[in-house]
Amino acid sequence: MTSPSGTIDPRPMDPGIAEMQAAADKIAAMDFPTSIGAFVAERAATLGNAPAAVWFEDGITLSYAELHRRSDALAAALMARGIRKGAHVALMMPNVPEFVLSWFALAKLGAVLVPTNTAYTATELDYLLNQSDAQALITDASLLPALEGMSKRPAVLDDARVFVRGGGAPYVSLEAMLAEEREWSAPWPVVSTDLMSLQYTSGTTGFPKGCMLTHDYWLLLALSAAAGMGADEVKTSLLWAPFFYMDPQWQLLMTMQLGGTAYVARRMSLTRFFDWTRDLQINYTYFPEAALKTLPPSDNDRKMSLRYINAFGWSPASVREAQERFGVIARDSFGMTEIGAGMLVPVAATHKLDKRTCGVDAPFRQTRVIGEDGRECAPGEAGELQVRGRSILSGYYKRPDANAESFDGEWFRTGDLFIADEDGYLSIVGRIKDMVRRSSENISAREVEAVLEELPEVEEAAVVPVPDPLRKEEVKAYLKLKPGVAREDFSLDALFEHCRKNLAAFKVPRYVAFIDDYPRTPSHKIAKPKLIAAAGDLRADSFDRVDNIWR
Incomplete structure (x- = not known):
């Protein structure tokens, strides 16, 4: 075994590293699927009517064969409505079978899935659908208010390219598309290096970025x-x-x-x-x-x-x-x-x-x-x-x-x-990155700060993570108010309402504190590590939105 310094290490190989190498060897020796669609087809051929997925609260079970057959039918229905290989299709759906069927149908088409957070506001949807060049949207009727509240819907995304579970005119019913039970025959190859999805994730730059991820x-x-x-x-x-x-x-x-x-x-x-x-x-x-x-x-x-x-x-x-x-x-x-x-x-x-x-x-x-x-x-x-x-x-x-x-x-x-x-x-x-990791979400501190700084009373905002036993981290905002604005005259209710209109619910700060000025770096940027270190308990002297108290 070679040590990190490059010299030969006389010790036996660590059992964990040996296990990972064996796992890699096992995968390398496999007849690796060429695409997610090919994987679904192979699993259906091998496992047939065995249950693949159960939505147990709704009493719905789909076998491997049904997942394959029904996603085939949906792929054909989408193709009949103009969806082709390489088309970017946003999928905004709760945890229902139609999410999985749509995902697998897009994979078989060679279209590009754009998974979309169901908590997104119209403002966030404006950004995501335009930045991703979405040409179609598959969604749930319960989520239509966000779409209908958009101010900048992409021109190509007309009502005929909005496929709705539980919906109908002026949109296209997803149930009706599945009921057509069209025959599917792939008109073009889909390979492992083809783009499968644009998975959006937040970082330090404010708005989410679309990670280009392949089938492989x-x-x-x-x-x-x-x-x-x-x-x-x-x-x-x-x-x-x-x-x-x-x-x-x-x-x-x-x-x-x-x-x-x-x-x-x-x-x-x-x-x-x-x-x-x-x-x-x-x-x-x-x-x-x-x-x-x-x-x-x-x-x-x-x-x-x-x-x-x-x-x-x-x-x-x-x-x-x-x-x-x-x-x-x-x-x-x-x-x-x-x-x-x-x-x-x-x-x-x-x-x-x-x-x-x-x-x-x-x-x-x-x-x-x-x-x-x-x-x-x-x-x-x-x-x-x-x-x-x-x-x-x-x-x-x-x-x-x-x-x-x-x-x-x-x-x-x-x-x-x-x-x-x-x-x-x-x-x-x-x-190093300036973000909050709340549950499964990366939240850009800069995105939340930008929304807070839209308030006329706020001169500057700084968002930091607060450790939390349930969600790992919660969002805290430090606010520096403009000269002449008294803290007692500042409405936290108005702040939270403004945030709810412009941010998904998971991004809205749980904790808010006021500060006269921030510790600064030599270049006058806010020194967040010093801000965090000085606080001790980051929840102290803050308003807790969830518990509705000052701590």
């Missing part, structure tokens, strides 16, 4: 997860995050690769999470750390069917508790929309579970930690994590500025600070 990106991510968890006993999964996020997309593909059944919730419920997991005999799920605290330990814990859980960002104590309570394998990892799986904590890495580590390089990924001087850091030295490998993002759509900033040659700059230990295990220690 999604299949490699799903198959790496299936091979990397070492979970031969995983045949049922619980998917609860909204499907416009990347996690349930790869989790469904992973479950299908394992030949299992995905149980899909409408939305997350901490109060019902344990009942779902127990009653549905779930083997795998992304387990929120906060869920451990909602149900005290009991004799029923060992009656769970759980075998493996994603324990993203958990403390070592919580990992131990979950493993002891449920007899489950709990492992952390690190990924981003841009890179897919960057690193995984292998099943064999039991010797690292007392550390807050994100693991070792995932299959087909290479990482390095780079210091401010541009040199690779020694073990234990903090620097920026950079990642390269097969089928990471092709770039940000129509954002040459962001591409130039985000790549160091073929290496993607994550904007996160990491350290590596002597065995090659990596741990996150901080962040």
